[in-house]
Amino acid sequence: MTKATAKSPWVVHFNCNSCNGCDIEFLACLTPMYDVERFGIVHVGNPKHADILVVTGSVNHRNKRVLKNVYDQMPSPKVVVAMGVCGATGGVFADCYNVLGGVDKVIPVDVFVPGCPPRPEAMIDGIIEGVQILAQKQIETGTVTPEKTIKIVRPAPKPEPDESAKAVSS
Numbered sequence: 275m276t277k278a279t280a281k282s283p284w285v286v287h288f289n290c291n292s293c294n295g296c297d298i299e300f301l302a303c304l305t306p307m308y309d310v311e312r313f314g315i316v317h318v319g320n321p322k323h324a325d326i327l328v329v330t331g332s333v334n335h336r337n338k339r340v341l342k343n344v345y346d347q348m349p350s351p352k353v354v355v356a357m358g359v360c361g362a363t364g365g366v367f368a369d370c371y372n373v374l375g376g377v378d379k380v381i382p383v384d385v386f387v388p389g390c391p392p393r394p395e396a397m398i399d400g401i402i403e404g405v406q407i408l409a410q411k412q413i414e415t416g417t418v419t420p421e422k423t424i425k426i427v428r429p430a431p432k433p434e435p436d437e438s439a440k441a442v443s444s
Contacts, residue, residue, distance in 0.1 A: 282315075282316060283314065283316075283325045283326050283404070283405045283408065284315075284317075284318045284324045284325050284326070285315055285316065285317050285326045285327075285401060286317075286318055286319065286320070286321045286323075286324035286327055286328070286344070287317065287328045287329075287330070288327060288328070288329050288330075288340075288341060288344050289329075289331055290329055290330065290331035290332060290333050290334070290361070290377065291331040291332050291333065291334050291337060291360070291373070292358065292360055293331075293360075295390065295391035296330035296331065296357045296358040296360070296361070296392065297330055298391070299357075299391045299392060299394050299397060300328065302394045303394045303398055304317055308394045308398065310398055310401070313402065315398075315401060321344045321345075321348045322347050322348070324352075325353065325408055326352070326354075326355060326401060326404045326408065327345060327348060327352065327353070327354045327355070327381075328355045328357060328397075328401070329341065329354060329355070329356050329357065329361050329377045329383075330357045330358055330360070330361055331358075331361060332361070332363075332364040332365055332373050332374070332375065332376065333364075333375065333376065333377055333379055333380050334370075334372045334373050334374060335372050335374065336372070338374060338379075341380050341381060342381060345381045350415070350417075351411035351414075351415050352408075352411075353384045353385070353405075353408045353411070354381055354382060354383045354384050354385075354404075355383075355385040355387060355400050355401060355403075355404045356377040356378070356385070357387050357391075357392055357397060357400070358387065358388075358389060358390055358391050359388060359389065359390045360390075361377045361383075361387075362388065363375060364376055365390065366390075385400045385401075385403050385404050385407065387399075387400035
């Protein structure tokens, strides 16, 4: 992983079927109080630009194709973070007739962040964990671009004046 991508993971958020508790806490991460941008995390609206997919809510029959489509649009390697107990197991909605369960029933999940809803600090930790997994995936797949060495060019030092030049100037 290059220094640029290690310091600026782009995140896209997808709400499957949540009660909006996780969504509100996720949006709290973007406010100045928690400020995920200090870690370089940027929230984008297009999955084609994202490195990390954050999913909230349980998956149902109506949104499983959309979730799979969003996942497929992301460039590889990619990381999926499931927020909350609904993203992990279906939560309180697990027994509903239309709920399949957690996000891992449709797409592979790399990080589960527990809680109902998880605290913003836990969400930030989950995304940071996802960044580390993304770095490992890039090494394994060979998609790491080698960093170019930077050559610092400094001006040559000024030559010392001769003794004869000092005598002439006096």
